[in-house]
Amino acid sequence: MKIVTVIGARPQFIKAAVVSRWLRETPGCEEILVHTGQHYDENMSDVFFQELEIPKPTYHLGIGSGGHGAQTGRMLEAIEKVLLECKPDKLLIYGDTNSTLAGALAAAKLHVPVAHVEAGLRSFNRKMPEEINRVVADHVSMWLFAPTAAAVHNLRNEGVAENQIFLVGDVMYDAAIYFGTRTRADTLSKLGLQSKNYVLATIHRAENTDAGPRLRGVFAGLSAIADELPVVLPLHPRTRAALNREKLLDKCSPNLRLVDPLGYLDMVMLEKHASVIATDSGGVQKEAFFHRVPCVTLRDETEWVELVELGWNRLVPPTDADTIEAGVLASLRDTKTRLAPAELYGGGQAGEAITRLLQAA
């Protein structure tokens, strides 16, 4: 089996690390790794290849940043060339980024069957670029690897054929188990933090960064919390650029620790030891649960609905600073016992299941 994998953004490196390892160990399987270059800073890309032992990509397309149309279009053209050259049996994509969409479209047009990992997630908000990407990717895919029962339900509702849907669990859970034991002794001390005495925050969604008033509200809310408890926030380059644009960097509380993006192993350490995690990231919401840390999701909706239903995740639309502060403080004070059903995200064998299913197809 010859398979081309297309990745390009931070969370995709983490997801692909899991599946690529299984593909490499499968006799008769050749994986050709294509990095679109959507993320390119050392701490948004290279660090994950090193830490998670991902092989050097066969093709690095060097696309970089740009508007949705320009970025996706450049990727589409470059991926098409790769597919014509390699003639793979299958194409593998992850999640919902512009790299996912470009990979899906390039392959579908050339009749290369597509396998989509993290299929079926929906926010039902078509204003999110990710929602467009995942709907299109799902509907041109042959194999839809769903992480949750809710994702399977969404695909059935959209009329996807039953024999194309596979509930395999979440590859990010595999990653948390496999790499989560490689702990770092000095992550907290380097940042002057004490276990279970700080809030970990991440913000990067377009809806929270692109409009000045929303961004101002989010950072005013996080600053207010930081005046009560340390808040550490590894800053996504999109968010740093937005804070610069709105001249907000100097207005944040000095207790709000804005640090550069971290590698996965440092990030996992910060997640495990946080009192509460406040985030708009999809991956970080689940990792909070994997490490049994309560989470506040600073968005209007979430795709990971099961965590809200179980009470691990509190959905707080970040309309203004007071709402954010109140939401995070309520989560800090909430001592309710929460259920953590086994296998909510599978058994940590999603990567193996995906590999076996692709090999048998």
Ligand code: UD1
């Ligand atoms: C992308 C995904 C989003 C995902 C996120 C993961 C899309 C539409 N969005 O959002 O779903 O959650 O990745 O992190 O695909 N930049 C740098 N250096 C980098 C990368 C980006 O400076 O290495 C800056 C550039 O100014 C760029 C901006 O960040 O314009 C946004 O990057 P982009 O990849 O377009 O979108 P993300 O916000 O990262």
Ligand code: UDP
């Ligand atoms: N992550 C990381 N360093 C950081 C921030 C996030 O390693 O500074 C990891 C995080 O642990 C998770 C993934 O990146 O595994 C989530 O990516 P991101 O939030 O960028 O995207 P999303 O999941 O929202 O698409």
